[in-house]
């Protein structure tokens with residue numbers, strides 16, 4: 001087998017593809033509890049193809065990465081790569097801290113994301129969905145956060161669920177902040193469904209409160225205010241109701257699998273979310 005490295009310049013074409021495989025989130029349905037998250041246990045210094053082969057986060061539509069990539073770079077690739085595990089092997093051998101790679105089985109093209117960063121490669125290129133399937137390393141998000149896809153929207157999120165150390169809202173928020181994160185944003189029904197997939201046993205804080213101004217709920221991420229459309233889609237019937245005039249923080253309520261405002265002093269599990277790292 002002859003492996004060659006070539007450099008190609010590709011015209012910038014942004015294609016929003018709706019294609020998505022049902023198997024696109026190999027890790028999406030798994031538990032992300034802090035206790036079971038052991039991605040940090042994998043060794044980057046001695047990559048084994050089989051060891052990584054089953055744990056890559058597979059994403060079929062790289063177009064969602066476009067906002068995170070430099071606008072114009074030169075893309076180096078390996079050619080004649082026979083399979084995805086070989087691509088993984090060469091990626092990790094060359095870039096031990098690589099966050100992932102693109103692989104196209106049909107063309108045999110393999111491209112580490114380190115090359116997509118193009119730090120030392122001025123030029124022109126953006127990824128097209130047809131260029132391959134994106135694979136991200138298990139610890140792409142770092143700090144025990146897990147990369148997850150929000151439904152099949154192509155949108156990715158880095159989440160970490162703390163399910164064994166209940167805190168009040170303020171302490172939970174502080175802990176997330178210490179990790180460079182926020183209490184999770186649940187602004188869409190797709191995101192709510194993602195929360196439902198792994199929060200199955202206890203009420204948990206999300207990043208939304210009306211602490212500053214009664215009745216004006218503000219999302220921890222983005223700082224935008226809760227809309228009536230979001231209330232209808234995400235909240236339990238009749239909520240938020242500020243019961244007793246003392247409910248200013250929002251929980252994901254396990255009984256109804258919907259949101260509800262409660263007193264901020266309750267000790268609940270919580271979910272942190274942090275921005276996607278630069279690729």
Ligand SMILES: [Ca+2]
Pocket residue numbers: 210214215242245246247248249261
């Ligand atoms: Ca309130």
Ligand SMILES: [Ca+2]
Pocket residue numbers: 239240241242243247260261262
């Ligand atoms: Ca309530």
